[in-house]
Structure formats: C-alpha cells, structure tokens
Amino acid sequence: MAIGEIGLTSSMRANLLSLQTTARLLGSTEERLSSGKRVNTAVDNPANFFAAQSHTSRANQLSGLKDNISEAIQTVKAADSGIKGVLTTIEALRGVMTQARSAINDTVNSAVTLGGSATGGASGLTGQYNRLVEQLNNLVTDSSYKGTNFLTSGSVTLTVNFNENATTKIVMSGFNSGASGLAISGGGSSLTVAGTTGNITSGDLSTASSLDAAEATLNSAMATLQTKSSELSANLSSLTARQTFINEMTNTLVVGATKLTEADTNEEGANLLSLQTKNTLGTTALSISNQAQQAILRLF
Structure with a gap:
C-alpha cells in the first residue's frame, strides 16, 4: 500500500467500482433521454453515427x-402569366384589324389610310x-x-440542378415574345405589321390584302406563343x-437517420429507474461495508 493511501477492503473496492460504473451508465442514459438519441457520438456506434x-x-x-x-x-409561372397577357393583347390587336376591315368595306372608291387621312370608323385606329x-411590350418587360x-430574349437561360452532384438538371431557355x-410593330402615323416576306409599312393597310397579311402575322404570333406556353407547361x-x-426523398433520409440514432424513451426510462435503484443500493452497501470495517477496528 502506498504511503498516504486509504486502506479499503475488497468488498468496499468492489462496491466503489460498481458505483462508478453505475454513475457512468446513469450519465449515458440521461444523455440519451435528454437528446432523444441512443447514438450521440461516433464512440456510441461508429457505423450508425456516420451513416x-x-x-x-x-x-440538407x-x-x-x-x-x-x-x-x-x-x-x-411569371413567364406563363406574361404570355397569357400578350395573347389577350393580340386578341385586342385583331379587333383593331376587324375595325380596319370594316372601314375599308365602308369606303367607296377611296383608300383608307389609318391614322392619316382616314375617314369614318378608321380614324384613330x-x-x-x-x-x-x-402595352404588349410592357407586359413582356414586367414578366x-x-x-x-424568359420573354425578353432567346439568350436567357436558367439551369436548375435536380441532384446534389449536378448530374441531372433542366436547362430552360427564353424567347423574345415582345x-x-x-414581328409586330406600330409606329408613326401609320400601321406597320411584319409579314412573312417583309414589312408592310406606311399605312399599307388600306386594302383587304394588306389586312389579310397583318392578320396572318397576328395569327402566327398567337401560334408561336401557344407553342412556347406549352413548353413552359x-x-x-x-x-x-x-x-x-x-x-419525399428528404423525408426518407431524415427518417432513416433518425432510426439509426434515436433512443427508445420507454426503454431508457426503465434503464434510468433501474440504475438509480442500483446506485442507491450500491451507496447503501458501501456504507454498510465501511461501518463493518470501523466496527472491526474498534475491537483493537
């Protein structure tokens, strides 16, 4: 026995060791109950912890x-809303074309120049x-x-990654829907509509054929927008x-991680009660051993 060391009987040492073990287990059990996990560090279970x-x-x-x-x-969704607005505006433009056609039909032996010297219903069209x-251009800009x-230029692209390694993705491209x-424009005191073979300009909507070309352009624009809307959909x-x-995958991963580490609170609660009882009994046993040793020493 080293100098200054307190002498302990074998039973006292056994009781003390048991108390230390119980205290360590109590600490672990209390940590599991407080955290809700049975695996809090890699020491508890390396495989489950790292998985x-x-x-x-x-x-994450x-x-x-x-x-x-x-x-x-x-x-x-913003682009799709813009397309719907543009389609509505084109319908209104077609209405102007209808009014222009009526003005032409009502004019006898004279050409109707819209916004120029037009007369009757054609004035102000x-x-x-x-x-x-x-307004059509404003709708596009505000989308x-x-x-x-997506509605301002074909050079606009947006890449969206679908997995954490960026190996699956979708690349979406814009288009000019202004x-x-x-191919629709208006300017000056005349109406300009781009046709399939060139621009119809300088108030050249004074004839049925020029109106037909203008309406064909508007119809083509609507078809283009409907196609683009389908692509967006x-x-x-x-x-x-x-x-x-x-x-769903995120939820699956979180649940999987939880199942690998979560504690059974009922089981841990029962363990805590058992360890507390064991700790109390161990303390009592150590006290009894100490009293017995003191009684023996008093005999000398």
Whole structure:
C-alpha cells in the first residue's frame, strides 16, 4: 500500500467500482433521454453515427436544391402569366384589324389610310394599335422574377440542378415574345405589321390584302406563343415532379437517420429507474461495508 493511501477492503473496492460504473451508465442514459438519441457520438456506434450523418448531409443538400426549384417554378409561372397577357393583347390587336376591315368595306372608291387621312370608323385606329403594342411590350418587360425574364430574349437561360452532384438538371431557355420578336410593330402615323416576306409599312393597310397579311402575322404570333406556353407547361411539370420527389426523398433520409440514432424513451426510462435503484443500493452497501470495517477496528 502506498504511503498516504486509504486502506479499503475488497468488498468496499468492489462496491466503489460498481458505483462508478453505475454513475457512468446513469450519465449515458440521461444523455440519451435528454437528446432523444441512443447514438450521440461516433464512440456510441461508429457505423450508425456516420451513416446517419451521411443521410442528414444529403438531406440538407437536397433541401437547398428544393429552394432553387421553388424559385424556378415561380420564374416559369411569371413567364406563363406574361404570355397569357400578350395573347389577350393580340386578341385586342385583331379587333383593331376587324375595325380596319370594316372601314375599308365602308369606303367607296377611296383608300383608307389609318391614322392619316382616314375617314369614318378608321380614324384613330393607328393610335389604338400602337398603344396596344406598347402595352404588349410592357407586359413582356414586367414578366420578370428575381431578374430572370424568359420573354425578353432567346439568350436567357436558367439551369436548375435536380441532384446534389449536378448530374441531372433542366436547362430552360427564353424567347423574345415582345412585338419585335413576334414581328409586330406600330409606329408613326401609320400601321406597320411584319409579314412573312417583309414589312408592310406606311399605312399599307388600306386594302383587304394588306389586312389579310397583318392578320396572318397576328395569327402566327398567337401560334408561336401557344407553342412556347406549352413548353413552359412541360418545364413546370418537370420542376413540380422533381420538387415532390425531393420532398419525399428528404423525408426518407431524415427518417432513416433518425432510426439509426434515436433512443427508445420507454426503454431508457426503465434503464434510468433501474440504475438509480442500483446506485442507491450500491451507496447503501458501501456504507454498510465501511461501518463493518470501523466496527472491526474498534475491537483493537
């Protein structure tokens, strides 16, 4: 026995060791109950700890992708709303064409020059047309979401990654749905509509044939917009499907990580009660051993 060391009987040492072990187990059990996890560190269970950590890390990465997809969905919706507005405006432009045709039919032995020397119902139609074209362009300009506008240019692109490695993605491209992109324009005191073979300008809508060309251009513009709207709808479906998938996959990963590390609170509660009882009994046993040793010492 070393100098200064307190002498302990073998039974006292056994009781003390048991108390130390019980105290350590109590600490672990209390930590599991407070955290709700049976695996809190790699020491508890290396395989489960690192597997759960990997699941959680991927879930966090997917959550970031989900936010980007949500923003892309809003960008597509903004563009689709813009297209609907442009289509409505083109319908109004067609109405102006109808009025112009009526004016031509009502004019006898004279050409109707819209916005110029036109008479009767044709007067002022150029102004109406040009204002509608201006509103069409304004709709296109205002169809932006967070700085991305699919309706202004074909050079606009948006890439959305679908997985954490960026190996699956969707690349969406814009297009010019303004008046110039759709070959529709209005200017000056005359009406200008771009046809399939060139521009019809300088008030050359004074004949039925020029109106036919103008209406054909508007019809072509509507067909183009409807095609682009279908493309946007397809992109929206892809984004929405991927968003749903990521939501489900993220939940699967989180649940998987939880199952690898979570504690059974009923089991841990029972363990805590058992260890507390064992600790009390151990303390009592140590006290009894100490009293017995003191009684023996008093005999000498």
